[in-house]
Amino acid sequence: MIPVSKRASAIEYAIRDVVVPAMALEAQGHEIIKLNIGDPIAYPGLATPHHMVEAYKESLSRGESGYSPSYGIPQLRKAIAKDESAKGWNCSENDVYVCHGVTEALQIIFAAILEEGTKVLAPGPHYPPYMAYPQMYGAQTIEYALKPDDVWSMDFEDINSKMDDDVRLLVIINPNNPTGNVAGEDEINKLLAIAKNWPKCVIIADEIYDGLDFSGKQKSVSSLSSSVPVISLNGVSKVYYAPGWRIGYMALHDPTNVMTDLRDGLERLLRSRLCASTPAQMGYLAGLESDRGWMISHKSKVQSRRQLCLDRIAKIDGLEVEAPGGAFYMFVRLTDKKWSLDDKDFVLKLLAEEHVLVVHGSGFSSQKGAGHFRLVYLADEATLSTAFDRIDSFLERHRSAKE
């Protein structure tokens, strides 16, 4: 037997791990309602805009199948810098590094910053790679609490109590996955005030859902920071509806010039992995440079599906939810004791009996996500209604069975 590394066998990705039993059911001929994956393309009416697809195709037709510059195609870096600057900070094209998605950017940032014994302080619950990757560099992810009864807002006391010199990255995901919480200016300022006391700490601002803010209060963290170093993350996956293109970026906001060495390390890592996909970058460029009016209708579809879910959840015994301010997720609380104690059992039994697939909350944080499930609310209204009918009868049936 060839031995596997500990770092590989420690990796878990709950969102895709639950797909394995779902595929087995599909292989038996069952149709599954999949509300597990944050991929808008998997749902009707939320296609990548035509002009972006055309730009991607035209790039291929022009023969642009070669490697591109390691930090990104200059025109795209410029367009991203303009877009970030419009969010309220002075971003230059040299601050922008294009990657194969935010996910690759995270791996590069972790590789450049983390050492044995260092820590990442991330919200709990959170998007799984924030927990999975740091351990590969001998670091550890510590969770700060999001308040479950207060729309999952950040618990600043908890953040304060967990900060120390070993915390090299303080993460904010805004809007948050999986809770949908949106942090506004006051909260971001509180986070910055804490980070200011720790000179070795950089803030990661994962703003990949920033164009899907229904609260109107989402703000760029870089735009509010006058001294704390921030790495803003964003890309084509969510707001531009093209996750399979694998294009995202990191943008460095370094108001007090403390990231010079780090920038050099990031650039070395970026050069060593060559570049991001060339035609996909051209597709994203078209999205940034063209009229964005199309976003209104996409966003209003997402919003009406959100409302349907909130209305249905309010009427189902055994479910509760804090209304999300952004993104396209709901983190639904299971109030029946049996399920609140074992959310994964709920997810697996719901899948087996009702053919509805959601993700167990404990997959986003074994402690702080337990007793919940995450629902992606992008399916069409009829599918969502059917899913809720089935969830309702599942809960009812198991309650009366008194197991």
Ligand SMILES: Cc1ncc(COP(=O)(O)O)c(C=O)c1O
């Ligand atoms: C908070 C967050 N960051 C990053 C990503 C992935 O981004 P990308 O597709 O650019 O790798 C996701 C995907 O679900 C996410 O929820």
